[in-house]
Amino acid sequence: xxxTYGDEFVYQPIQKRGYxxxxxxxxxxxxxxxxxxxxxxxxxxxxxxxxIYQPLEKPNGFxxxxxxxxxxSDRVSCRLVNVVVSWRTQYEALSxxxxxxxxxxxxxxxxxxxxxxxxxxxALRNLRFKDRPRILWVDALCINQDDLDExxxxxVMMDSIYSGARQVLIWLGEENNxxxxxxxxxxxxxxxxxxxxxxxxxxNRAPFLDSTLNTLFPTPLLGPDFEWEPVLALLRQPWFxxxxxxxxxxxxxxxxxxxxxxxxPWYRFEKVLxxxxxxxxxxxxxxxxxxxxxxxxxxxxxxVARAGQHGRGLxxxxxxxxxxxxxxxxxxxxxxQCTNHRDRIYGFLGxxxxxxxxxxxxYRIGVEEVFRRFVIWDINRHGNLRxxxxxxxxxxxxxxxxxxxxxxxxxxxxNSLMRYEKRVNFRASFGTTPRAxxxxxxxxxxxxxxxxxxxxxxxxxxxxELMFLSVANTRMGNSRLxxxxxxxxxQKLKYHRWIIECMEMVKKMDCAQYGLPNEKYKMSEKRxxxxxxxxxxNHNYRALRAPSSHExxxxxxxELLEADSTRDEEYLLQRFPAAQAxxxxxxxxxxxxxxxxxxxxxxxxxxxxxxxxxLICVLYGGQVPYVLRPCEGGYKLVGECYxxxxxxxxxxxxxxxxxxxxxxxxxxxxx
Numbered sequence: 001x002x003x004t005y006g007d008e009f010v011y012q013p014i015q016k017r018g019y020x021x022x023x024x025x026x027x028x029x030x031x032x033x034x035x036x037x038x039x040x041x042x043x044x045x046x047x048x049x050x051x052i053y054q055p056l057e058k059p060n061g062f063x064x065x066x067x068x069x070x071x072x073s074d075r076v077s078c079r080l081v082n083v084v085v086s087w088r089t090q091y092e093a094l095s096x097x098x099x100x101x102x103x104x105x106x107x108x109x110x111x112x113x114x115x116x117x118x119x120x121x122x123a124l125r126n127l128r129f130k131d132r133p134r135i136l137w138v139d140a141l142c143i144n145q146d147d148l149d150e151x152x153x154x155x156v157m158m159d160s161i162y163s164g165a166r167q168v169l170i171w172l173g174e175e176n177n178x179x180x181x182x183x184x185x186x187x188x189x190x191x192x193x194x195x196x197x198x199x200x201x202x203x204n205r206a207p208f209l210d211s212t213l214n215t216l217f218p219t220p221l222l223g224p225d226f227e228w229e230p231v232l233a234l235l236r237q238p239w240f241x242x243x244x245x246x247x248x249x250x251x252x253x254x255x256x257x258x259x260x261x262x263x264x265p266w267y268r269f270e271k272v273l274x275x276x277x278x279x280x281x282x283x284x285x286x287x288x289x290x291x292x293x294x295x296x297x298x299x300x301x302x303x304v305a306r307a308g309q310h311g312r313g314l315x316x317x318x319x320x321x322x323x324x325x326x327x328x329x330x331x332x333x334x335x336x337q338c339t340n341h342r343d344r345i346y347g348f349l350g351x352x353x354x355x356x357x358x359x360x361x362x363y364r365i366g367v368e369e370v371f372r373r374f375v376i377w378d379i380n381r382h383g384n385l386r387x388x389x390x391x392x393x394x395x396x397x398x399x400x401x402x403x404x405x406x407x408x409x410x411x412x413x414x415n416s417l418m419r420y421e422k423r424v425n426f427r428a429s430f431g432t433t434p435r436a437x438x439x440x441x442x443x444x445x446x447x448x449x450x451x452x453x454x455x456x457x458x459x460x461x462x463x464x465e466l467m468f469l470s471v472a473n474t475r476m477g478n479s480r481l482x483x484x485x486x487x488x489x490x491q492k493l494k495y496h497r498w499i500i501e502c503m504e505m506v507k508k509m510d511c512a513q514y515g516l517p518n519e520k521y522k523m524s525e526k527r528x529x530x531x532x533x534x535x536x537x538n539h540n541y542r543a544l545r546a547p548s549s550h551e552x553x554x555x556x557x558x559e560l561l562e563a564d565s566t567r568d569e570e571y572l573l574q575r576f577p578a579a580q581a582x583x584x585x586x587x588x589x590x591x592x593x594x595x596x597x598x599x600x601x602x603x604x605x606x607x608x609x610x611x612x613x614x615l616i617c618v619l620y621g622g623q624v625p626y627v628l629r630p631c632e633g634g635y636k637l638v639g640e641c642y643x644x645x646x647x648x649x650x651x652x653x654x655x656x657x658x659x660x661x662x663x664x665x666x667x668x669x670x671x
Contacts, residue, residue, distance in 0.1 A: 052080065052110045053144040060085040062154060062161055063142040067124055067134040076107040076124045080142065085160045091135040093165035095248035096123050097173075097238040098140065098339070109141065116140060123171045126260060136169075137161055139244075148363055155361040159350035162251035170249060172237045175260025179237075182230035183262045186272045189231070192222065193275030222279075234259060235273075235295035243338035245298070246329060247350040250305045266302075273299030294335060301332050305351060326352040326359075327378060327387055331419055334411040341367045341409040345374050354381060367409070368399045372442060375405050383433050385447070385622040389418040389640040391607055403636040404445045404670045414592035417624050417640050420543035426623045430649030434621030435667075444634065445670045449619035450663040452651050453602060453643065455612055455627070457505055459595035460498065496561040499535075502595045506531060509597040530644050534603050536582070537589040537642045546585065553582030589642070598643065600662075607639035616643055617668065618651050634669030
């Protein structure tokens with residue numbers, strides 16, 4: 001509860017949960033008072049002048065909301081109190097969806113009427129206690145949203161504010177008829193998925209035990225009458241698409257999911273989400289709804305980032321190195337929603353492990369400038385060009401950005417080659433550092449590098465011509481039934497035509513280069529090795545080096561696509577596992593890219609906007625090659641590419657005399 005002594009506010013924390021909290025409340029906090037602050041504007045004067053917000057005059061100061069007790073239809077009433085970051089300041093943080101700003105409700109704050117979104121009003125109504133105040137941090141109320149300076153200073157403090165909360169309350173909304181009973185169903189799923197989690201844990205560390213694990217940890221098949229709908233409706237809630245939830249759910253040590261009056265600890269909630277994902281991919285399909293996939297992806301992102309934030313040991317080190325950098329979070333949250341697109345960058349300052357003092361929020365500058373500054377910051381901060389691997393559609397963007405600055409509010413649905421930089425084996429520039437210069441007007445980025453090749457021919461994109469629905473989304477248990485279905489018949493025809501088209505591009509290139517007649521062409525062993533590795537960018541779906549089994553996987557995949565549905569079941573199922581593994585890897589890397597051949601006889605994958613005669617270049621500091629398009633005054637960046645034979649520093653290692661013939665070293669002014 002809050003006591004007021006003149007113009008000074010004293011905060012008495014609510015009881016925490018857990019042994020440490022109980023001990024702390026009965027010992028330390030009985031003798032050590034909370035950290036309170038004074039304002040130059042006395043409380044009585046603030047009331048007289050109709051001031052809801054008192055100035056935050058301490059460098060580490062922020063406000064807390066005292067939610068007064070109430071129940072039922074009682075009007076929501078609260079007070080704001082100035083405090084400072086301190087171990088003595090205890091509170092809970094609220095994570096919720098703001099909702100439609102046009103739909104507002106009235107509450108009482110510091111004795112005055114204040115309008116808030118209907119979502120917040122409903123959340124406060126449900127979260128208040130009946131018999132005592134509840135102390136919360138709520139962004140929309142605790143920050144004076146009309147004060148630009150305060151907003152910027154509070155964004156910088158987000159990590160301290162959320163980290164200092166005893167827990168975060170994740171408010172998903174009221175418990176309507178659609179989601180009623182969802183938590184009870186999730187508890188049943190938690191029990192059903194226990195063997196599934198054990199099997200996945202062991203399988204990730206010892207894949208050769210897969211067949212044995214199916215016997216040791218059988219997963220019960222949930223029947224067609226299983227009550228999926230309440231869970232699926234819960235996962236369609238807007239909270240899972242909100243960008244700010246990432247740091248809100250990651251930073252506090254504890255998190256609780258709340259829907260109406262029912263609650264579930266986050267660690268159990270995320271375990272069920274992970275179980276649904278594993279079950280859908282390996283046992284039986286649940287749904288293909290985009291909203292559900294978004295919720296599952298959100299849960300995984302938060303789970304991995306929380307492991308890096310609060311975990312221990314090797315898992316923490318891996319998370320911090322590979323999943324919690326600014327760019328990683330940007331790529332993983334590309335489908336999330338936020339009102340102010342500056343927050344695509346600023347929303348991660350509290351959780352990104354690579355943040356520093358050179359990247360500070362500034363809401364006075366335009367969105368284009370925020371994005372541009374971030375690209376420059378990332379290049380300087382990490383000494384590489386990984387940020388240039390982000391791609392976005394220029395035709396759909398409302399912003400006028402240089403070609404080297406992606407529209408981070410509208411990133412393409414494509415897996416960046418450099419998303420898992422610690423796993424992939426790409427080092428096209430062989431450890432060189434960027435030779436980067438920015439023009440005085442900040443619009444031109446000049447990079448040093450080498451022009452190595454140019455695009456000769458381009459194929460179709462996976463997104464436009466393929467649905468990516470066939471073998472990879474099928475289970476072994478019903479593979480025979482699926483491969484006899486009309487859906488598989490249509491899909492395998494599309495896949496077959498597409499892969500044959502890629503092979504024909506190789507054939508046409510080789511025949512022209514070596515003067516061979518088309519009817520006598522047979523892909524050489526060396527070219528076949530290049531082809532199957534290129535189809536998966538020489539990596540599997542986990543971004544690790546492609547196993548040699550992918551070579552036979554492609555052969556068996558082609559056999560499946562060509563197979564007559566009347567072939568015996570043993571013939572089909574013998575080829576299914578290797579074909580499935582190959583296709584799963586191909587989908588990860590080929591999606592939204594175009595197969596290409598180059599004028600020097602190479603093959604690879606290029607961005608979907610690539611055109612014939614575009615240049616293939618290795619830029620110093622870049623771990624992958626890039627496609628550049630000459631234009632008046634310089635070049636335009638088209639995007640990253642995979643060109644087999646240029647991915648491991650081969651061009652940099654060429655002898656100098658050979659390099660002079662095969663590559664042209666230059667500075668590239670990228671507009």
